[in-house]
Amino acid sequence: MSVAVESLSFAYAPAGAGVSGITLSLEAGEFCAVIGPSGCGKSTLLRLIAGFLTPDSGAIRIGGQDMAHVPARRRDLGVVFQSYALFPHMSAAENVAYPLKLRGAPRAERLRRAGEALERARLSGMADRLPGQLSGGQQQRVALARALVFQPRALLLDEPLSALDAAHRAAMRDEIRAIQREHGIATLHVTHDQEEALSIADRVAVMRDGRLLQVATPRTLYDEPADAFVAGFVGHANLLDGVVRAPGLVETAIGTLACATGDHTAGSTVTVFFRPEAVRPDPEGAVNRFEGRVVRDRFLGSLRRFDLAVAGGCILGETASRRDIAAVGIPPEGIRLLRR
Numbered sequence: 303m304s305v306a307v308e309s310l311s312f313a314y315a316p317a318g319a320g321v322s323g324i325t326l327s328l329e330a331g332e333f334c335a336v337i338g339p340s341g342c343g344k345s346t347l348l349r350l351i352a353g354f355l356t357p358d359s360g361a362i363r364i365g366g367q368d369m370a371h372v373p374a375r376r377r378d379l380g381v382v383f384q385s386y387a388l389f390p391h392m393s394a395a396e397n398v399a400y401p402l403k404l405r406g407a408p409r410a411e412r413l414r415r416a417g418e419a420l421e422r423a424r425l426s427g428m429a430d431r432l433p434g435q436l437s438g439g440q441q442q443r444v445a446l447a448r449a450l451v452f453q454p455r456a457l458l459l460d461e462p463l464s465a466l467d468a469a470h471r472a473a474m475r476d477e478i479r480a481i482q483r484e485h486g487i488a489t490l491h492v493t494h495d496q497e498e499a500l501s502i503a504d505r506v507a508v509m510r511d512g513r514l515l516q517v518a519t520p521r522t523l524y525d526e527p528a529d530a531f532v533a534g535f536v537g538h539a540n541l542l543d544g545v546v547r548a549p550g551l552v553e554t555a556i557g558t559l560a561c562a563t564g565d566h567t568a569g570s571t572v573t574v575f576f577r578p579e580a581v582r583p584d585p586e587g588a589v590n591r592f593e594g595r596v597v598r599d600r601f602l603g604s605l606r607r608f609d610l611a612v613a614g615g616c617i618l619g620e621t622a623s624r625r626d627i628a629a630v631g632i633p634p635e636g637i638r639l640l641r642r
């Protein structure tokens with residue numbers, strides 16, 4: 303089922319924080335991650351869709367039906383929070399069966415469906431364990447099975463992996479994605495981890511100060527960020543203030559760069575943006591060539607990320623080469639100009 307919000311606004315107190323004018327739609331089966339700095343309104347958006355908060359204005363449609371004023375329990379949405387919120391005195395199977403009990407399903411059906419949901423979450427052998435006898439990852443899978451057991455119209459995940467350590471997070475995010483695919487259910491996944499978002503989502507929504515800045519596929523977001531904030535928030539970026547001097551030429555603090563200036567006219571102020579992997583440490587014959595000194599060098603296994611101090615600033619680069627670096631080239635096609 304599809305999920306859509308239109309011009310959704312909510313403030314915790316008059317003129318207080320919240321979300322403003324959010325328009326976002328998810329197709330049935332689509333996985334959308336919501337990212338943004340702490341306090342930007344990610345959880346608020348999720349709580350509004352879940353029905354734990356009532357919007358001040360705007361529409362929430364699930365499967366085309368207006369839900370903005372329908373109580374949470376009648377929205378039929380699966381919700382998983384950061385804290386797993388499992389009932390500690392109930393077994394894994396009883397926890398998973400609970401939403402079916404609330405909906406009046408007979409006991410035999412509850413047990414059968416809870417068993418199936420646990421099996422899908424790869425927890426068949428754990429049905430009788432109490433939450434306290436399960437690892438963090440296993441508890442999270444129980445919470446996921448419980449959110450999915452009643453075949454909800456959509457799935458809402460609020461930082462479901464944040465209590466797990468790095469190794470478990472990576473494994474669990476792939477599992478969440480696999481389980482979500484099996485169910486073919488529209489999913490909104492709030493996370494502060496942009497790598498997690500880029501790696502599992504069909505599309506990523508970036509929020510700031512209660513507003514939605516851009517919604518795009520991970521690749522588009524990375525290659526074509528809407529503005530300097532998105533560019534800097536998603537992955538590593540070089541961002542320089544610039545002024546377009548002439549078609550194809552931009553002046554910055556580190557010098558004049560040749561790049562496509564598109565419809566930015568001479569005199570326009572822009573942000574010059576390029577990713578560290580666009581920076582070439584072997585700049586023989588390069589158009590945008592800068593000499594400098596490496597002042598930070600981070601070994602990251604398969605590559606290294608370095609800061610090259612150049613006249614007027616610093617360039618962040620990435621390379622697999624282990625050779626000394628004294629100059630870099632920035633190919634014009636790796637540079638984009640963003641409006642300021």
Ligand SMILES: Nc1ncnc2c1ncn2[C@@H]1O[C@H](COP(=O)(O)OP(=O)(O)OP(=O)(O)O)[C@@H](O)[C@H]1O
Nearest residue numbers: 314319320338339340341342343344345346347494
């Ligand atoms: N119950 C509340 N009463 C008043 N203000 C609140 C309440 N809950 C959240 N806020 C404020 O609303 C804004 C958005 O909060 P929200 O929890 O949606 O952010 P978030 O993006 O999910 O942050 P985080 O990544 O830190 O969880 C913040 O400024 C926050 O302080």
